[in-house]
Amino acid sequence: MPRLLLALVLLSLCLTQNPALAQSRAEYLAWRAQQGDGNALPRLAQEGDINAMIATGNCLLTGQDGKQICTLPSISTGLLYWEQALLSNQHPWLANDLLELLMRGPTMYRHTWNQDWNAICRVSQYVRHANLIQNLGTIQKSGVGLCYLSNFALPQKDTPFGLKLIEQAAHDGLSEAASILADIYAKGLYGIPTNMPKSRHWHAIAQKTQ
Structure with missing residues (x-):
């Protein structure tokens, strides 16, 4: 399991104070486990499937999502997919993960990461209006x-x-x-x-x- 997806699983422990968020995350992970090698996910993401956007975004950000391999990672496209998935109002649990990526960058790029404050503040506005502040980490x-x-x-x-x-x-x-x-x-x-x-x-x- 790639690091970022593993982080999604582990972070669900922090969301027990918000059962709705924990349930939404669990439903996504259960869906992802049923997708096999994930070869169809990039096409589904392009067609607007929200779950596929999360999975494909993770693959583009890390190079792998489950058995799906992204030989040409794209940070900008991965972040765009995650932001679209969050703003769809279907997966509010994604807010913490997305903001951390926008602030720090994916692990392999942190030493050269340039923060996009337009994106950070767009997501921040959503997080406040969706009452998700209490579920955020410190950064x-x-x-x-x-x-x-x-x-x-x-x-x-x-x-x-x-x-x-x-x-x-x-x-x-x-x-x-x-x-x-x-x-x-x-x-x-x-x-x-x-x-x-x-x-x-x-x-x-x-x-x-x-």
Whole structure:
């Protein structure tokens, strides 16, 4: 089982607080197990089949999905398939996985990954409206938070909401989130007043969690 698909299985343990998400994920995995070598999935994905989009997207992102092999991986197409699948409202559990990929990139590309904030913020808006924030990991929360601080590709900014998410990520141990907060308060970014005591506070937390 490829790493990304294995991650989908393992992450379902984190979704038990939301039975609907866990059930939706389980239904997808059961469907995927019935697809054999998956040779028909790329065609089905092109025709708009949502489950096939998830499977083919995974293959394009990692090079393999079950027995299906993608000899020419395509990160942009894989991410597009996953975003379309998420925005279909049929598989909200995909939000956490997609945001992590958009923030960090697939494992083999992380050292050269360029973040697409248009895509990150589109997905972030969906995640908020679908009430999926509580199911996100720390780096995903920080990404959503930055979208709402900067108003990048969003109808309007929401500074308290954005700060809250980044603070949650920092308190949960993400040193990058604490560093972002230290920088915000040191430089007065995003219209937030400069506050050096707060900046030093978050800088100290960032140092402890590195």
